[in-house]
Amino acid sequence: MTDHLDAATAGPVRDLHAFIAGLPKAELHVHHVGSASPRIVSELAARHPDSKVPTDPEALADYFTFTDFAHFIEVYLSVVDLIRTPEDVRLLTYEVARELARQQVRYAELTITPFSSTRRGIDERAFMDAIEDARKAAETEFGTVLRWCFDIPGEAGLESAEETARLATDDRLRPEGLVSFGLGGPEIGVPRPQFKPYFDRAIAAGLHSVPHAGETTGPETVWDALNELGAERIGHGTSSARDPELLRHLAEQRIALEVCPTSNIATRAVTTLDEHPIKEFTRAGVLVTINSDDPPMFGTDLNNEYAVAARLLGLDEQGLAGLAKNAVEASFMDAAGKKRLADEIDTYTASWLAS
Numbered sequence: 001m002t003d004h005l006d007a008a009t010a011g012p013v014r015d016l017h018a019f020i021a022g023l024p025k026a027e028l029h030v031h032h033v034g035s036a037s038p039r040i041v042s043e044l045a046a047r048h049p050d051s052k053v054p055t056d057p058e059a060l061a062d063y064f065t066f067t068d069f070a071h072f073i074e075v076y077l078s079v080v081d082l083i084r085t086p087e088d089v090r091l092l093t094y095e096v097a098r099e100l101a102r103q104q105v106r107y108a109e110l111t112i113t114p115f116s117s118t119r120r121g122i123d124e125r126a127f128m129d130a131i132e133d134a135r136k137a138a139e140t141e142f143g144t145v146l147r148w149c150f151d152i153p154g155e156a157g158l159e160s161a162e163e164t165a166r167l168a169t170d171d172r173l174r175p176e177g178l179v180s181f182g183l184g185g186p187e188i189g190v191p192r193p194q195f196k197p198y199f200d201r202a203i204a205a206g207l208h209s210v211p212h213a214g215e216t217t218g219p220e221t222v223w224d225a226l227n228e229l230g231a232e233r234i235g236h237g238t239s240s241a242r243d244p245e246l247l248r249h250l251a252e253q254r255i256a257l258e259v260c261p262t263s264n265i266a267t268r269a270v271t272t273l274d275e276h277p278i279k280e281f282t283r284a285g286v287l288v289t290i291n292s293d294d295p296p297m298f299g300t301d302l303n304n305e306y307a308v309a310a311r312l313l314g315l316d317e318q319g320l321a322g323l324a325k326n327a328v329e330a331s332f333m334d335a336a337g338k339k340r341l342a343d344e345i346d347t348y349t350a351s352w353l354a355s
């Protein structure tokens, strides 16, 4: 584990770990392939012995120790290379749900990049069936509700945008669990406005808009995401802190930021956790949600991100329950689902504090 995680476990936060571990939660910003833990990668690597990814858990732990960001990308792509068949897709999705359930995540919007799979020759119908089959099994067996966000890998250009919009809006393909449309990848050199026609199509088809913005570029990218792509939530939005008018707008419109603290350090979007703008966000009244992004790849999980947030914001149990309820409010669950999960959070918190 790295320095910032040690820092997160120091002091009074330590007493909150058990509370966080049992707290019912919603996760709104977590990537499908980026959630492949060493255990899952080992299973996938065993299915494809010709890959260079080790299967032995100890060797894998070394493999997952990144020397720098370029190394992280290299490892990430080697994991992408292990997803070759619909059965691989199903295994990954189902096992990711198991790990979310272990952390008491009741509801997750998982960001999936179908273009990475269909481009590699996985049949699109079989891909949709695999994720849907895993979704239904996870709900029955683990009690975790999964929903999908299909995202455009920005670095792959407009061809990938066209393909992602087609897969998300074609009635014969679109999976039942799909609720939103996103945009990931690098921001520098990939202006958001060029993706407007694809977001327009997705929104017209009833999908919510949740692009990444303002992670590695300035607040103008967040304005572009709002004005050009109709963003209803912002992935990261870290640089919003530099624009008071933007913070006011986000707060007034209840547009949530999907904050992923450890990811921001790992990718150097923020230099140190103590400099993370999460405090400015909450001070400005912005709806802050806590998320994990690519958890095993950044040596974290959602529970750890809540512990980090507790330390940065000086939160107690009630404060943590408030963060968990922010995610419920900002989710795309229906009203009944939101009420159920918010009530469960309140009941858990009350009984914890009474004990």
Ligand SMILES: [Zn+2]
Pocket: 029, 031, 184, 212, 235, 293
């Ligand atoms: Zn992300």
